[in-house]
Amino acid sequence: MIPKRPILRGKAPALLWFLFLAALAGWLILTANAGPMVNANLTDLLPGAQRDPVITEAVGRVKKRFERNVVLVVESDRFEDARLAADYLGEQLRESNQFRTLRLRYDRDMVWEAGAFYFPMRFQLLDHKARTTLEAGDIAAFERVILKRYFGPGSSLSSEIVAKDPLLLLPSYLDARTSEAAGRLQPENGYLTLRAQGKVFVVMTGELAETPFSFSVQERLVPILEQVRRELPEKFNGAQILMAGVLAHAIAGTAQAFTEISSVGLGSLLGVFTLLLVVFRSWLPFGLSTVSILCGSLGGFAACIALFGQVHLMTLVFGSSLVGISVDYSLHFFCDRFRSPGNWSPKLTVAHIFPGITLGLVTSIIGFSGLVISPFPGMRELAVFSSAGLVVAYGCVLCWYPVCTQRLKSPTVQRPLAWTSAYIGLWQRRWNWPVKGGLAVLLALVSVGFLRLAAEDDIRLLQTLDPEVVVEVDRTRALIGRNLASQFFLVEGRTTAEFLEREERLTARLRKLEETGEVEGHAAISDFLPSATRQEEDRKLLAPLILDENGLLARVAKRVGLPDNLREAYARAYAATLETPPVGLEAWLAHPVSEPYRHLWLGQTDRGVVGVVGLRGVFDLPALKAVAASNPEIHFIDPAGEISDLFSDYRREAGWLAFISYLFVALLLVVRYGVLGGLAVITPPVLAAFASLGVLGLLGHSISLFNIMALLLVLGIGVDYGLFFRETGLVHASTFLAIAMSALTTLLAFGLLAFSRTAAISDFGLTILIGICVAFLLSPMAGARLPRSSD
Amino acid sequence: MSRLALVLAVVLGTASGTAQALGEQKTTLSDISGQLVRGDMLCSDFEQEKHLRALARPLLSAGKLIFVVGQGVLWQVLTPYPARILVRSDELIRWDEDGNAHKSSAGKAPIFRALSSVFLATFKGHFEVLQDTFDLSATQAEGTWRLTLTPKDENLAAVITKVRVAGGRHVEEISVLEARGDQTLIRLRNPRVDGCKLNDTEKTYFAR
Structure with a gap:
């Protein structure tokens, strides 16, 4: 649907493009009935470790069970208040219909x-x-x-x-x-009760019907929980709720994501709007840019649904801001009016900017395609979303802008042009002192910063746990004694009997490690039901x-x-018992006595059965890994560690990827502009990339996968700047104005991410902030050997 | 043989009932708490008789206990088998053969939870704490008060029928009558507030 030639006659392309997008929207609406299209579970963005499918499936079951688990504790001075408050809370939660099970009374x-x-x-x-x-x-x-x-x-x-x-x-x-085991809870009048710290705690446990990251779960539960939290102290003499479980973090996380999305989104929207209004003195540029970004996002969304079946919330957020790069195309279209204010026409403009924005699109997609081969499902989605989005936005500029701007008058404000003209003037007089001085300072700073750079691949980069929630969850877990570590063992067996025997061999080794202090304790089924042999x-x-x-x-x-x-x-x-057979696992599982430990049992797999051995207080990871290493049927699972390892692997891989992308783009540029011209275009983004790393080093930040990802974007955008200079043939002040506006809008879109509370996102934003600033300031370098235009 | 223990239990039960009919008067909790000697600590020797219906004779043991306000009761059995246990308001610490401490919820041993709250309540004169869990009735005769506690909680009532506490200036006797007819009787010998001090070893036990 993208026109091969920019200059098509009449309104036909505009109409066709409109019909295409309308069809896309119609298809999306029809697909929407099939099921939820937006996913908010952050962990789904992470790659699964590469291993045996049976184990991957078992780990998936552990994860699913773990995240759906909810523990609610009502705290009060008196048992009676706590009991009544817990009854009230339980009733409210049951009415929400969001729990598969909710256990309060123990008859x-x-x-x-x-x-x-x-x-x-x-x-x-x-x-x-x-x-x-x-x-x-x-x-x-x-x-x-x-x-x-x-x-x-x-x-x-x-x-x-x-x-x-x-x-x-x-x-x-x-x-x-x-x-x-956690032996601190006692039923009192049928309520699971704990007396500690001079208080009475009544405990309620439940399992959500769906993942706590599901919108429908949060939508129904959050108002109920907030309401009960408010009402409880008043209705039941100061009774309070404590909550543990992934739900608590999920609620806080979603709330934070929404705050950040709306503040970053609103901030950049307002900034871009003001900028365009001030420079162009017309609402049309803003209106058209917004429409093309929205259409681009629609295209990206549709592409993701078609390829992946769903879109992650984070993809939607990041992707839409990446599609925001398409503002560049709009800006070039509108800034072109400053080039020859007297005889401006939309058709001439399209002809003038077509090669530049097409090359810009191609280099951006090259930058994003690096992300496609990334193992992170989220990154793949992001690459597809952004590439498709840019293509659609590009189509909007080419098909709609000439038609819609027919009646737009030529601009009268020349002041921004005078500013950009002056800056370009600095570069025209080559190697004068401000440029030399600036470069020298930059290089010095960058070299110092580089020496200080260190890598950081911790999973905490992705977590932004609300400190208040962390305190509450930790307190609840400590109270009820559910302080299992995130690491665990999976034990396989062909039969339940073999499973129990293997687990006993594992717990025997764990007990030795417990005596020597490598690990504090464990939770295993065979401690509650010994194997037949034993x-x-x-x-x-x-x-x-x-x-x-x-x-x-x-x-x-x-x-x-x-x-x-x-x-x-x-x-x-x-x-007499010598005549009876030993008790099997099935009998134990079927009896209420196993209820508190049933989560350790995962059940059938393709090649037998599998169960979990939980750990408490892990102090020596290598020692535990060694236990599993000698036994193929025992698997040590360290989800957080695996993610950190992956981060580190992929940081290195992405580093190479970025290097290759830069090389590839440079090659493309050399082919088109010759060696000197190509180098002139690629140098500013390369320097920008080095500068952002150097400044990060100076600031004492460490480098993670997310900085490298940002460097790919700095490349895509930075090369655009040079291309626009090159492709417009002469060094127009109007081109630089377009670049300046583009840089400003990019900073508004991404620079604001630097203020995110999630380390990964703020690293990403900060790298782009620095990179884009430098790429922008150095961009006239791309046109340095070109003669200056007369206007 | 077990019938003897049962008879004994019944006799003990009726005996106090008769005593009340003969000359004791109802008294108030504040009267009792008025008589009790207060302090931060109480040291005492104790004798324990455990009457189990299933056994031919009571299980006898003796030792010493130290009660520290806000810290709990340390029971140290000296004969026939040395053993040690620290009962706090909400947890119970046992020391095993190897001297390792094991914590558990006081709720695991309802009898000891009851005993511990009785101690806490009587020593501090804070009977409200007890009233959460028990119905209280008190009688008084010739400087000796008797307190009968009947559990309110169904689960506790399934284990304990009654707890009786008697004393004058100090708690002198505590008996726990279990629902199945077993009975534990603890007599405090030579309870003292003055000169009651923790030695260094005992301090480490309380520091747990």
């Missing part, structure tokens, strides 16, 4: 549930310490532990337990479990202690006064 005591499930297994369920003691043959120590339970303070002994489990195997196992081993260990005439049971019974009938019944119960 049956979890201790009771645990007792009911584990009691029949008591002979095959030794805790780690008891097993180690017995395996070492230290029966005296084992006996001492049991008797301490009988006589010690604070024991939860009751006749029921003593009568049916006089060796106290079950209480000992359950105590070990709860001290290992259950049988445990049973065997107990045989002599229970069955021997003068064994441990006999001695304990004598010491505490256990009647003979109970002792004999216990021995009979033991003998």
Whole structure:
């Protein structure tokens, strides 16, 4: 649809172009019914690590479960207030219909549930310490532990337990479990309650029906949460809500993104509007530029939907501002009026600027195509969005502008032209002192800055966690004891039995690391349901202690006064369990007792089953990686570390990419303008790139992938400036005015990103800010060897 | 054999009931708190009798306890098997064979939670804390007061029927009657506020 020749007769191209865009919009509207087209989950912008599809899928399941998990805690001075407030909150949240599950009441005591499930297994369920003691043959120590339970303070002994489990195997196992796991929560009147810091906390857990980044989830939940947060202190004597889970961060993140988008967007819009109005004294340039940017964004959006099926919110934001480069084309069109104010006509203008903006479009697309091969889905989307957007905006300029500006009068204001003329004058008198001095200072600064540059590839570049939310989430997690690290292990098995055995081998190695301090603790299913093999081993260990005439049971019974009938019944119960098969994972999963730990189970895969072993307090990553390295069925997953590694890999790769792009564009320019001319055009953007790196170094910033990405843009835009000089044939002050306006609008669009709270975005903005300033100031260099025009 | 313990429990229960009928008068919580000697710390020896219906005889143990306001109660069993436990208002710290401390929620041991709040309440005279969890009734006879606590919370009531506390200038006796008929009786011997100090080892326990 892009006209091959700029000068087509009449209004036909304008009409055709309009029909094309209308068709595009119609197609988008029809597609919109198929499902959501905009995605706001930041993590979807990140590349997946390259590995086994089964593991990738399992990690995906962990991620999905993790991000949908929500913990809400109501804090109050009194239980009654906390309970009522939690009821109220629960009711409100249930009405939102955004939760797949929401658990507040626990009708049956979890201790009771645990007792009911584990009691029949008591002979095959030794805790780690008891097993180690017995395996070492230290029966005296084992006996001492049991008797301490009988006589010690604070024991939860009751006749029921003593009568049916006089060796106290079950209480000992359950105590070990709860001290290992988050054992701080207790049901009180059916509410999961925690008393700490002189306060009462009632805990509610839920799973969202959709990702917390979904707009519909946030749209319904945010007003409810805000309302309840406001109402609670008043209605329930100062009760308050604490929230943990990705939802908390997602809400804050979306709020921040919207604030930044609207402030950056509004700022640049206002700036550009004012600029155009002041220079051209007409609303038409602004109106037409806005229309072409909007049409460009529409085109980019449609291209992304066609290729990827959806568009990320961030692509939309960045992409639209990249399409903003197309303002350059509009500006060249309108600034051309200053070239020959007397006999200006839209047709002549199109003929005059066509080669320049076409080359500009091509070089910009070359710059963006570097992003297409990037592994970041977001970057790929961005490249497609921006390239398609620019093509459409370019089409708008060529097809519509000549028709719409028929009646536009020639400008009368010459003052901006006088300013730009004066600046070009500096460059016409070659190698005078301001230019030389400026370059010398620039080079000196850049060299100093370069020496100070360091790389930084941390994932925190992408995170802008609201500090208040972080405090709240950390406090909640600490309270309820859900402080698992972001790293974890995946354990595979062909069967559930094999899975449990492999997991036990892993936890045995983890326990050693826990003793030496490399890691603080772990959460594993086999700690709550031992493998069949282990259950049988445990049973065997107990045989002599229970069955021997003068064994441990006999001695304990004598010491505490256990009647003979109970002792004999216990021995009979033991003998009977030898006939029953060990308890399998399926039974555990089906029982309420597994509820707090079920998230560790991921289920079937293409080649068996897979589960998670969570970690607490990771202090030595290499040690944990080493554990997985020797076992192909155990995988150590470090999502944050993987992203940081990827950032570092891709920073290097993108660095080369940028280098090749610059080289390629330089080659193109040399082919068109000859060696000297080509070099004259490529030098300003190259110097600009070096200058931005140097200034970043001077400011003490470090270099990440995002700075390199920005350098690609500096190339695309900086080369445009030179091209416009070159292609207009003579060094027109009007060309430089167009470049000046273009640089100003770019600064307004991207420079403002430097103020973003997300490090990646502000790095990006800052690099462009510096690069564009330098590229703009040096741009007359491109036309330095051309004769000056007479106007 | 277990019937004996049951009978004992019942007798103990009716005995105090009879005593009340004979000569004790209802009293108020503020009267009780008026009698109690206040201080920042209380040291005492204790004897514990655990009557389990299932066992032929009570489990006897003895040791010493230190109560520090705002810090909790440190129970140190000396005979027959040394053991140590620190009960705070919301958590419970146990030391294992190897001297490692294990924290858990005080809620895990409802009996000890009840005991700990009784201590806190009686020692500071702050009975409101108790009233959140228990219905209280108090009687008084000849310088000795008796406090009966009945759990309000269903879950606690499923474990504990009643807690009885008796004393004069100090808490002297605490008995916990469990729902299934087991009973724990703790007698404080030689409770003292004066001269009660933490030694260095005990300080490290409280510093946990």
